[in-house]
Amino acid sequence: MIKFPPTIQNLIDQFSKLPGIGPKTAERLVFYLLKWSQKEKDEFAKALTDLSHSITHCSLCHNISENDPCLICSDQARDKAKICVVAEAHDLSAIENTSEFKGVYHVLGGVLDPLHGITPQKLKTDQLVAKIQENNLTEIILAFNPDMEGEATMTYLKNLLKPFTKIKITRLARGMPVGSDLEYTDEITLSNALKNRRDI
Numbered sequence: 001m002i003k004f005p006p007t008i009q010n011l012i013d014q015f016s017k018l019p020g021i022g023p024k025t026a027e028r029l030v031f032y033l034l035k036w037s038q039k040e041k042d043e044f045a046k047a048l049t050d051l052s053h054s055i056t057h058c059s060l061c062h063n064i065s066e067n068d069p070c071l072i073c074s075d076q077a078r079d080k081a082k083i084c085v086v087a088e089a090h091d092l093s094a095i096e097n098t099s100e101f102k103g104v105y106h107v108l109g110g111v112l113d114p115l116h117g118i119t120p121q122k123l124k125t126d127q128l129v130a131k132i133q134e135n136n137l138t139e140i141i142l143a144f145n146p147d148m149e150g151e152a153t154m155t156y157l158k159n160l161l162k163p164f165t166k167i168k169i170t171r172l173a174r175g176m177p178v179g180s181d182l183e184y185t186d187e188i189t190l191s192n193a194l195k196n197r198r199d200i
């Protein structure tokens with residue numbers, strides 16, 4: 001039995017791929033969109049098309065960007081001797097929103113999760129080591145969620161970076177609740193965690 005015309009069903013299927021959106025919610029979204037004017041629908045479609053055509057990754061920090069290098073990496077005022085390592089681009093935005101960090105970033109592309117096949121080789125770890133070898137760094141801040149995968153990733157990186165004895169390696173201060181998410185941590189808490197970062 002076909003419930004909806006294929007065009008509608010296709011869009012429902014596409015929305016269902018998004019996190020937190022089940023088939024029922026996807027259905028509701030699609031029927032909501034049907035009530036939009038042609039202009040509104042065109043703008044929505046264009047925003048989505050622009051996403052795939054205009055967004056690239058910065059070849060230096062691996063953040064999502066419209067420019068390569070990104071605005072942060074090409075900013076002369078940023079302290080290139082300090083690198084904040086984060087799992088994902090949205091963690092970078094969370095830290096940027098605190099205005100506390102004036103260095104540059106390295107987006108690892110995820111956290112270690114061997115059960116789901118995320119091994120160090122799947123992350124931008126080699127690129128991080130290369131960056132350290134090529135630049136005169138003073139500090140590397142590991143800014144990961146205080147959960148199991150985040151902790152495992154920090155432990156892995158700590159060992160990986162051990163040979164670079166001249167570089168200070170720090171992590172965010174305790175204070176962020178265990179299991180919390182950088183992305184959803186309020187700016188003051190995150191700003192304090194960054195300000196009071198400690199050696200590991």
Ligand SMILES: [Zn+2]
Pocket residue numbers: 058059060061062063069070071072073074
């Ligand atoms: Zn960049």
